[in-house]
Amino acid sequence: MSHFTEIDNLAVNTLRLLSVDTVDAAQSGHPGAPLGMSPAAHVVWTKFLNLNPKNPDFCNRDRFVLSNGHAVAMLYSLLHLAGFNYKIEDLQQFRQLGSKTPGHPEFDLEGVEITTGPLGQGISNAVGMAIAQANLAATYNKPGFELSNNHTYVFLGDGCLQEGVASEAASLAGHLQLKNLIAIYDHNHITIDGSTDVSFTEDVLKRFEAYGWEVLTVENGDSDLDAIYNAIAQAKQSNKPTLIQNKTTIGYGSVNEGTHSVHGSPLKADDIAQLKTKFGFDPKKKFDVPQEVYDLYKTQLAQRGLESNKIWDQNFAQYKQKYPELGAEFQRRLNGELPANWDSTLPVYTPKDSAIATRKLSEMLLDSIHSTLPEVLGGSADLTPSNLTRWKEAKDFQPPSSGLGDYSGRYIRYGIREHAMGAILNGISAYGVGYKPYSGTFLNFVAYAAGAVRLSALSGHPIVWVATHDSIGVGEDGPTHQPIETLAHFRALPNLHVWRPADGNEVSAAYKVAIESKSTPSIIALTRQNLPQLEGTSIEKASKGGYVLQDVANPDLIFVATGSEVSLSVDAAKILASQNIKARVVSLPDWLSFDRQPEQYRKSVLPDGVPILSVEVLATNGWGKYAHQHIGMTTFGASGKAPLVFKHFGFTPEVVAEKAAKTVSFYKGKTIVSPLSSPF
Amino acid sequence: MSHFTEIDNLAVNTLRLLSVDTVDAAQSGHPGAPLGMSPAAHVVWTKFLNLNPKNPDFCNRDRFVLSNGHAVAMLYSLLHLAGFNYKIEDLQQFRQLGSKTPGHPEFDLEGVEITTGPLGQGISNAVGMAIAQANLAATYNKPGFELSNNHTYVFLGDGCLQEGVASEAASLAGHLQLKNLIAIYDHNHITIDGSTDVSFTEDVLKRFEAYGWEVLTVENGDSDLDAIYNAIAQAKQSNKPTLIQNKTTIGYGSVNEGTHSVHGSPLKADDIAQLKTKFGFDPKKKFDVPQEVYDLYKTQLAQRGLESNKIWDQNFAQYKQKYPELGAEFQRRLNGELPANWDSTLPVYTPKDSAIATRKLSEMLLDSIHSTLPEVLGGSADLTPSNLTRWKEAKDFQPPSSGLGDYSGRYIRYGIREHAMGAILNGISAYGVGYKPYSGTFLNFVAYAAGAVRLSALSGHPIVWVATHDSIGVGEDGPTHQPIETLAHFRALPNLHVWRPADGNEVSAAYKVAIESKSTPSIIALTRQNLPQLEGTSIEKASKGGYVLQDVANPDLIFVATGSEVSLSVDAAKILASQNIKARVVSLPDWLSFDRQPEQYRKSVLPDGVPILSVEVLATNGWGKYAHQHIGMTTFGASGKAPLVFKHFGFTPEVVAEKAAKTVSFYKGKTIVSPLSSPF
Ligand SMILES: [Ca+2]
Numbered sequence A, B: 001m002s003h004f005t006e007i008d009n010l011a012v013n014t015l016r017l018l019s020v021d022t023v024d025a026a027q028s029g030h031p032g033a034p035l036g037m038s039p040a041a042h043v044v045w046t047k048f049l050n051l052n053p054k055n056p057d058f059c060n061r062d063r064f065v066l067s068n069g070h071a072v073a074m075l076y077s078l079l080h081l082a083g084f085n086y087k088i089e090d091l092q093q094f095r096q097l098g099s100k101t102p103g104h105p106e107f108d109l110e111g112v113e114i115t116t117g118p119l120g121q122g123i124s125n126a127v128g129m130a131i132a133q134a135n136l137a138a139t140y141n142k143p144g145f146e147l148s149n150n151h152t153y154v155f156l157g158d159g160c161l162q163e164g165v166a167s168e169a170a171s172l173a174g175h176l177q178l179k180n181l182i183a184i185y186d187h188n189h190i191t192i193d194g195s196t197d198v199s200f201t202e203d204v205l206k207r208f209e210a211y212g213w214e215v216l217t218v219e220n221g222d223s224d225l226d227a228i229y230n231a232i233a234q235a236k237q238s239n240k241p242t243l244i245q246n247k248t249t250i251g252y253g254s255v256n257e258g259t260h261s262v263h264g265s266p267l268k269a270d271d272i273a274q275l276k277t278k279f280g281f282d283p284k285k286k287f288d289v290p291q292e293v294y295d296l297y298k299t300q301l302a303q304r305g306l307e308s309n310k311i312w313d314q315n316f317a318q319y320k321q322k323y324p325e326l327g328a329e330f331q332r333r334l335n336g337e338l339p340a341n342w343d344s345t346l347p348v349y350t351p352k353d354s355a356i357a358t359r360k361l362s363e364m365l366l367d368s369i370h371s372t373l374p375e376v377l378g379g380s381a382d383l384t385p386s387n388l389t390r391w392k393e394a395k396d397f398q399p400p401s402s403g404l405g406d407y408s409g410r411y412i413r414y415g416i417r418e419h420a421m422g423a424i425l426n427g428i429s430a431y432g433v434g435y436k437p438y439s440g441t442f443l444n445f446v447a448y449a450a451g452a453v454r455l456s457a458l459s460g461h462p463i464v465w466v467a468t469h470d471s472i473g474v475g476e477d478g479p480t481h482q483p484i485e486t487l488a489h490f491r492a493l494p495n496l497h498v499w500r501p502a503d504g505n506e507v508s509a510a511y512k513v514a515i516e517s518k519s520t521p522s523i524i525a526l527t528r529q530n531l532p533q534l535e536g537t538s539i540e541k542a543s544k545g546g547y548v549l550q551d552v553a554n555p556d557l558i559f560v561a562t563g564s565e566v567s568l569s570v571d572a573a574k575i576l577a578s579q580n581i582k583a584r585v586v587s588l589p590d591w592l593s594f595d596r597q598p599e600q601y602r603k604s605v606l607p608d609g610v611p612i613l614s615v616e617v618l619a620t621n622g623w624g625k626y627a628h629q630h631i632g633m634t635t636f637g638a639s640g641k642a643p644l645v646f647k648h649f650g651f652t653p654e655v656v657a658e659k660a661a662k663t664v665s666f667y668k669g670k671t672i673v674s675p676l677s678s679p680f
């Protein structure tokens, strides 16, 4: 017996034509994928998806991720039909500046779970969402109280499957046995260059089986709604993540169906007309939604979701009575709050404390805060003993059958998969319920995840990268492992904290800002080598991103430095003092936090009238924002013992002091405008 | 019958102990992998590898890539045994500053084919080398003249296999049926975090079968030399690329063998002593090489290679007589030369020519030069119709059985695999014989390949990225596709040309410099939208990286701009002229080329005494090097029609002119030091 009626077919075609009209109104966008994927989308949304359009943030909702984000016209159409706050007028404004229907799905839009478009990200984000769900369930579910049991559904195309980030994420998802993850692969044989025969002839299902996934096939995804239904129902029974290969025709119904010419350009007017006629619609009408279709989405999606949300609320009310502590904690996380005084256990240091590598200070900090913050999920891309990212009593997040941990574990072994790790962090964060994930790798290899880091910043996921081995201080491993351009790269991204702490108090400040951040991600760059605890640092001062560490009256020069070069600048200042040159030392561990301070404060740190010299053992690009002259790296690094490598590149107090003295002479008698001063 | 004698076992243990002593001398490095991989390395080097230590650049040599580059102590030991220019004293200087034995393999070292260490790169580079070989053979081989038939051997570990870049490359290699590629997977179950059970439990062989590879297994890679031999012999017979899973014990022989504690730290003294005793060596001797072992490498490697090189030379001499044109071309490429006057067909434009998108100008240029330069191998990561990277008559590089092209084709369909594409470019370039590969993708997605781009710059592979859609000019696709930080990122890398041409002449200059470059890669950022042909441009001037485009006597202000903002600045200068503010306009399409000009020239373009305002619709980070004030992007972009998006962010002649006027007022009466002036 079929689960569907003629109204479902009508709804599928309505969804197709809404997408086509949306792209047509913009005269820009991608009609091909929506025409092919609408049947599967309709089945998932009306038969399976647990969503409450009246409460889009319902925490146990199913997550729907459109990994092939260029099919966004279909997503907006679905959100409209389901009763989210998208009107026909919004669809008509598709891809217009300032509209609520931009060219790709954006995280901050209602009903959109995550920003997609850059291929391979969405499926990897979905792995993160599935991890978050598994952890939430293992942490809070109790007999009779299934607070968390949602599924994550992800649509993806051939493009996503070719991207390495998706391969990494899929391999990890298979290892972790994330059975709540269901991926629907729109297998239409077409990408922008034409047939997938030109470059993508692998056996995808076999590959996913090799990863440990369940794999299923729907032979006719263009019209066999029951086959789609049965595949999803079967996937929900599996103990593994499932990939459903759904065979479809790109641009189904168009005169150019099955070719790449329907991928990325609006259909022509006469094509749209024949399409509407073919589907039994009036070719003269645009954005035509039969009332039965609205009714179907109302009864089969909106009402189901509303009811489910109501039951969950009642259930949670009882849960809070029976498990007051856990219930309060869950409620706090739902409220987006941190525990009161959570930061009281942040380590504080004085200059009497010994010199310690900032990566080690980070480990000590994690040891001191992990028990206060159950929402923190740590991990490393196979560099745990180097990144020092694992607190002492951490339990691994692992499938229980592995014997290596369970889903309540909060330390994730990402394997050597930096890009997937970055995308998974975004997915965990987007899942909500206060999750605060962090990752570990060498600073130099955060670049492997650049695509995901960019989306963290663009979407405002307040995730954290613990990025150790932050300079030529890496030493013997040499230039392949020594970052040069890395901080310049990430500082050029809007909305990203890029910390490079100089000592223990600055490490605490970096974590304090990172954990309290609601919508800004953080990279915390940490040393391999020991650094002294400095006079003049404090969590409060460092939290401003930049501050005067050591001062003198009427300075002749200001050093501005980060990380390991702060103590170097302090030492250089001492040499200068012996030459009667007075130098202020400014520590600037995070540019973004500093930029967010009032102008008056910033100008008090870096005023007009004094030459400012930046000192940082990385590329100097970007330092023109704060300093007149720069000491940095102009080449790649070198393999050798770290102290010798520093010396080789001129990072000694003597050389820095000499360059500083030359800078003072150079600017003598000149008007000196602070780089912070701007005419507009 | 065995192919090996007791001397081979002695040689394997010699290789193991040389590696251990090398790491021990440095008190830094990775002894575990060499102890496990030495048997396979010995078999490959003495039974298969065609190398001539007296002529390391012999063009038909087999390529050996150590993708798990941390095992480099073994590579240096092999190079020493084989008679390359590595003495025992060089091994003793392992990882010391300035030595010829740095911490990871570096491309410019003798006998090292490619820089490795960042995981996943080497195997992907090897795919590029195999592509180059297939193309070379298809282009030049003639009956009786097999100028090219080398194999590419690559060693890799669990780490490389987890990286997405390797997955992308392996999928493409399977599609391309690169039978000359043999990968030996050191399967030791250990990574830095411990057992691969914690994160890597997929079925690797099944995955590679799904990619279209031949897969073989050696059960006892610790000592069964014949099994290794047979597997490789079988691989050479296959019509596909082959992955040999070679089961080994990390740190074989050490008291901690089979654990991650032997991965990344030197063995303890007593462990080394017991190891030497176990292998029948004197525990008191270091760097001990029995004469029989030297003799074996002499007869079974050096002499074979010398002979092979000699035969090849004779063969090539005859080839040149029989095929004078092809022979001369091959010889030219071996000499590292371009055809005489190759650049005479570069397009030249005047202001009367119509406005054209620079991506389209790039396509026109490729159309005009491809037939002159058979060493150019193009391609795109599935964006051919957007990147416009394919010249009209291009033939695809495809396996002949596909019916879509053949190996003499020079256009590679990379699929949606940017990172692998970047690594493959490096491999093609490293292969030599003049190969000059270029790739295509959106500028924003070059970031997916950041790991490979970094290695292009570090190793000096003069490859080219054709990077289109270079700003918010992308328009409707929105912020996920609009680069902001991208140029700041890549400009911060040493040794990388980052071009952003303003018109057709500048496009020609970018390609001229890129193609003539011997050791600097290039990114050429191109617009989606049309740009006018400017007054004042020329290939010659633009080749300097920066020049005065339009000048006035005693300027009040200097605009410095790139790409689409050059014509914008010209228009703003016109508005200023009507306000009696005189503005020079400088075009700075490539910072690196400009930085390489004499100081006098640079200061003539950007002198002291005039305020300089940069205009570029990207992050301003880095512009402090050339300008005092900056107009740029401080947020991510937005989805909308491109002209409206430009206007929204203030990129109009009026707004730019207004900010320029404020800049002139701001600096009035102040000493103005050119950012090019430095006290040290
Ligand atoms: Ca949202």
Ligand SMILES: [Ca+2]
Residues within 6 Å of the ligand: B106, B107, B108, B109, B110, B111, B112, B113, B114
């Ligand atoms: Ca070399």
